[in-house]
Every structure is written in structure tokens, then in C-alpha cells.
Amino acid sequence: MDTTKLGFDTINLGHGSGGTMTRDLLDKIIFKTFNNPYLNQKHDGSIVKFTGDFAISTDSFVISPIFFKGGNIGELAVNGTVNDVAMCGAIPKYLSLAFIVEEGLSTDDFTKIVNSVKMAADKSGVLIITGDTKVVERGKGDKIFINTTGFGEVHPKANISSNNILVGDKIIVSGFIAQHGMAIMSEREGLEFESTIVSDTTNVNFLVKELLDKFGNKIHLFRDPTRGGLASVLSEITTDINKGITIIENKIPLEKQVAAACEILGLDPMYVANEGVFIAIVSADVADAVVKTMKNSEKGKNTVCIGEVTSEHPNKVVMQSLIGGKRIVSPLIGEQLPRIC
């Protein structure tokens, strides 16, 4: 889109007024980009036909910087919510999309972000069906915040619940950890590592669907280790199940340059956010087949089984080190990396 033709270089307060400037912004950028019969109703909301069990998830994205290596806030806002819906064992279908723009954001940047939303939505197979745009004064926001709320149809074979987790279940991780957090961090700190670290933001919904098609209720839980990283999510799971989790340190999938970057910045990769990685906790009898299926997929080619559920040390995650030592993995307490998503 040639933004010089839009007639405005920046988003300003008038674009959030609900008057003709808002309509102009919507017509020239939003409706033009997403053009679908739901959004084209241009009403206060959209009407959709539903039958069955639906999963609903909401997330606001406040990441800084808004453009980073491997993506931007637009595609992150789609992938994040699509993945959250998928983690419920559902097939994402629709998204709502709400912007809070800081006055002065360039129309160019806004358009790039909207286009990324569209591209990511298309890749995930979801439609943007309703939205909202608000503008706040300079200094009262930070360029752009995006909320997406996603709706998905629960997979007919899915039965995802921490209540289903059994002793002996395997803990499988779909790819290298800590990439998203370290990409953002190196961007912020202006660090240049030997080769560039790129965010792993991507949609995992089709791989999740394939696993549910094949393994149904043998998949006991899905979770995506975003804020707080792998350590926090595993810890949170153990608090819910009255069982323990043991993971093997040298199985944790971690790229060398990400490990090096973490060391330089004094961060533990176990607590660093991921965006395109998920954890599956599955029945032991299908674990090898699950890993094989995941490794065959682009989104899961670096899948590893990192541990299992134990009757020992209930409510605790224990990491077994290379030389046989054991340590408890605590959840993240405060903030390691603010505004990572």
C-alpha cells in the first residue's frame, strides 16, 4: 500500500474520535486489508454461527520494540492468541482486533503492522471479524498496543486438562527455547551476536491439530511457555497436579548463540519467553510417535522429549544435571524481561 496516497502521515487523536477521520482510517486501511463479510457488516459487532464447544482466549500485546528481528507486534498479536486457543485443544477460527495507538505513530508503521496482522491471520486460517481503534495522546501510550481475542472450535478428540496428567507421562518441547526473549533483548540492548538471534513467533495451530487428529485424548496437556519461560510454565503445571516433573538438563533444546547471549546478559534461558514453542504432556505409550510426528513438521522439527511426570517431589519441577546433580526449578518471581509480548 502506498501510504502517501492516504492523505495522512501519522495517526492522530482525530482517528480515534468515532467521526469521519475514524471512518477514513478504517475504510482506507482496516476494511481494505481484511475485507471479509463479517467485518464488512461495519456494525458494533459481528454475527457468527457456532455449534459445539468453543475455546476463547484474550491477550494484550505491549511488546517493545514493536518491530524486531523475526517479526513485529502485529503478527505476534495474531500468533500469540491463535496459539493460546490451540493450547486449549481447539482449532482457531476468528479473532477480534483492538488497537490502542499513541498519537504520532506513522501511518507507514501502522500499515505495516496491519498488513502483518493480515498475513499472520491468513497463515493461521483465522478471520478478523470485529475490531476497535483508540488513540491516546503522545506520552500516554507507547506507539501501539494490540488486543486480540480468539475463538476456536474444540477438536472433537481433544480432552486437554491438567487433571488428565498421569505419572509416567512424557514432557515434550517443540523447539529451541528462549529465542523470542533473546531476540527482543538483543534488539533493546543493541547487541550484535555472531549470527543474528531471531524471534520464533509463529502459529502452531496446524501441528496441534495434527497431534489431536492422531493421538486424541492421549495428549493430556498443551501449554505455550511465553512470559516466564519454560521454568515458570512447568512450575505452574506442577502446582495444579499434585505430582512432580523431572527434566533432564542436557535435553533442553537451546541454540548455542542463544545460550551465549543469555550468559552475557546474565539471564537463565529457562525463564526467557518463547512465542512459537509449545509443551505437550502425553501418555508414555504414544510419546515416541508424538515426537516423530512433531519432528516431521516444520513447526516442530527440533522437538525433544525433555522429561517426565513423577510421583516423587509432588508440586516441584526437578532438573537433573549432566553429572547427575539435581536442583529444584522455581517459577519466575518478578520481572526478568518486561514487555516481551
Add this chain to the structure above:
Amino acid sequence: MDTTKLGFDTINLGHGSGGTMTRDLLDKIIFKTFNNPYLNQKHDGSIVKFTGDFAISTDSFVISPIFFKGGNIGELAVNGTVNDVAMCGAIPKYLSLAFIVEEGLSTDDFTKIVNSVKMAADKSGVLIITGDTKVVERGKGDKIFINTTGFGEVHPKANISSNNILVGDKIIVSGFIAQHGMAIMSEREGLEFESTIVSDTTNVNFLVKELLDKFGNKIHLFRDPTRGGLASVLSEITTDINKGITIIENKIPLEKQVAAACEILGLDPMYVANEGVFIAIVSADVADAVVKTMKNSEKGKNTVCIGEVTSEHPNKVVMQSLIGGKRIVSPLIGEQLPRIC
């Protein structure tokens, strides 16, 4: 809730980390307040059973100040989305709730807002089923922004669409206009009017349901004149219908003190935001009965029929003045009152 027992006086970045501080905030305030089986799943999303046509609407609330005469951002965020869902001819059922908090917001204020969300949700008969909390650094937000996304079941008798509007249809307004905008404005400007102007924020979903129960598809359109006010919403409707709208100036329901405040501040009440007022465009043969039903309701006791749909002046709203003059009512262009909702 005695916030001194929470152990933290302000919301800080750690509360948005996804770690134990986030969990603490959620357990002590959010889950405790909303306590329902959907939210208690504590998963990335909630699973809900749906059948039929559903209306979905999203809105981010960025109002400043966050506390104002007649309400606060919490109840506004519920009522606003509940009403948007109702305007689609639907019965609101569920809401998602996403906070973007600026570091340093007092726990007291946050708790008050959360309690107002709960109170407003109860009054509207909706459940908060999933949520999100993000925290941004001081100066990168403005106290608190809230996104709510609402889901409602389309009323079996509803057929709400601007395509159904006929020449002769009556334009009915449910109450005094411009109250919300002027309440916010006087708060901001520190003005004290003779008697206090109070925001009209409220939920209108039960009145909307009653109208649909009684008059079904004789109700052709509902709209709530929020941002941009009555003038902008009527203008927007005429752009969609290839017919005109004539309204009678002295029928517009406007309280004297609101009119006076508008005059002092140089604002046209037709462009000032409302939050608890809605417009119904209905078949002429039921118009009197609709007005009567609305007047019998607390939420519609000041209902007035202000005009009708005409074949003349298509795509234009014309206001007929007391002494017989006519003028075109244009939509709002830029921004009269930023951050009014």
C-alpha cells in the same frame, strides 16, 4: 477487600511478568473477585458451549480520568461492550477482560476497578470467562486501559440490519444525550456546574431484550451513540441506507444543565458521547408502543421519538429547528473530546 493485606501497594512490572507475582495478583484480586468455573480453569483460555448465532464485539477503554462522576473505567468497560453486543440484537453472555496497567497504579485503585467490573458484570448478567494482565513502565501508558470482548446469543426474533430500514420508520432515542461526555469534560476542566452532571454509563441489554421479545423484526436497527454522539451515528446510518433521516430539534432529549455546560465549553451536544443511551429505528406501526415500553423501563424512562426516515435528502440527516428552519447534520470530523471512553 482490605488491600493492606495483599502485601503490595502498587502494581509494578513484576505483576505482568507471568511469574509468581502475576499469579499472586490473579489469585488475590482477579480469581477471588470473579470466582466462576470458566475462569477457575486458569488455562490460557476458557471453553464454553455455544449453539446458534452469536454476536461478538470488542472495545478498548482508554478513558481519562479513570474515576468520574457516575462511574469508572471498570464499569464503563463492561457496559460499553455489553451494550455493543445488545445493539447487534443479542443477549450478552460472556466477556473477556484484559488490563494494560501502568506501573505504579495503586492496588487500591486497581481493586476498586476490578470490583466495579464485577458489579457491572453481575448487573448485566454476564460472566468474565478469560483475561489477561500486562504492565507497562511508568510513562508508557496512562494508569489503566481495559479491553473487553463480549459474546452474546442473537435473540431468536431479532433481525437487526440497516438493510431493513424503510421510509417512514421512526427514530427513537432512549434518554438524555451528552451526559457522559459532559461529565468527563467537567471533571477534566475542574468545572462545577449548579448541580452535578453524572455519566449515564449503564447496561441497556435487558431493555433491548424486552423490545425484541415484544416487537421482534419490527425493530430494524439499534445503535448506541458513543464516540461522535448522536449526530455521527445518525450520519453513519444514512450513508449505509440511501435514504434520509429528519429529526426535530426540540424533541432531542437534553437536560438543561448539560445544555448549559455545552454552551460554556463551546461544544455541540449532538456530537458529545453517550454511554447508556441507544437509538432504535422501528417500523412506524409499532413506534408508539415501543416508546411506551421504553418509558416504562428505568433505562428508558426519558425515551423520545425524535424523527423519521425519509425518501428525501438521501444519505443526509436534516434537523428541523423550532421555527421551521432546516440544516444538515454532518458527522463529526476530527476530535472534540479525546479519550471519552
